[in-house]
Amino acid sequence: MYEVEVKVPADHGDVRDALESAGAERGETVEQVDTYYDAPHRDFAETDEALRVRRVTDDEGERARITYKGPKVDSESKAREEVETGVEDGADAGAIFEGVGFTPAATVEKTRTYYAYDGYTVVLDDVSGLGQFVEVERESEDVEAAREGAFDVLRRLGLDPSDQIRASYLGLLLE
């Protein structure tokens, strides 16, 4: 299974209206604060790796996860090793990484609202310092068909797939 994800910058007002007229099912809204760490012994930007502490706040309180993303295995599929686990306390997890020599490099803060629409997850992201984005994503074995379907969802929401941005929010913030 591959995660197919298409992201465009877009004001949320019209998209929200379009989603609601189309009968999309609104899910939860969460706050996500991602802290990315630099390693003391190699340059993660160069090795294409990432170490992240994600703190998510929703109606039920705060929970946190730590994630390691390894370099892409091959350029075609964009597949990469990814390991993550929940942690009791995100601040303590960060302090442990700092204790052993890592340094916080960048923080990405966003408010995400999820919608379920026609087999896709549509995510309305409001990212501090970057603005509003819409992501359309699903898991699929057939990457091409899923991407075409995501483009179609964007069009039905009044958006233009050719506005697609491939950079991560972290990448955009560091630009």
Place this chain on the structure above:
Amino acid sequence: MYEVEVKVPADHGDVRDALESAGAERGETVEQVDTYYDAPHRDFAETDEALRVRRVTDDEGERARITYKGPKVDSESKAREEVETGVEDGADAGAIFEGVGFTPAATVEKTRTYYAYDGYTVVLDDVSGLGQFVEVERESEDVEAAREGAFDVLRRLGLDPSDQIRASYLGLLLE
């Protein structure tokens, strides 16, 4: 508050009998597997630091914690920075540390049985590759008095405080 802890090597059979005759309250028995990691950029043995993933199995299943121990702040009190947090999955936490460049250096496996006795916690440790030990510990503001009290508990259990071993199980295993 200081953690005062005295440890001696001792067969558990007689100690268990002595604890039961003395009316000590038996607590839980757990399996602990501690994996210590080497850093890629500095020698933790030299800097007196440690990074550990502890996996504890008891009647309720497995749980895990990650812990960073910083160097001793001063030699007198043995105080050191210690940060820890629970993790959902100990194996994944280890894989994250390995992903970012740490290597498993040593594993300490033990079965611990806890007793409460006269204000102290008495721990019967059976350590793979090292044998059986008895630890007597408590938290106290008065380190000297607590240590004398722990020696007294050992004597009442038929043990000799002068057998005390100050090295950690990790230290003993690496010797």
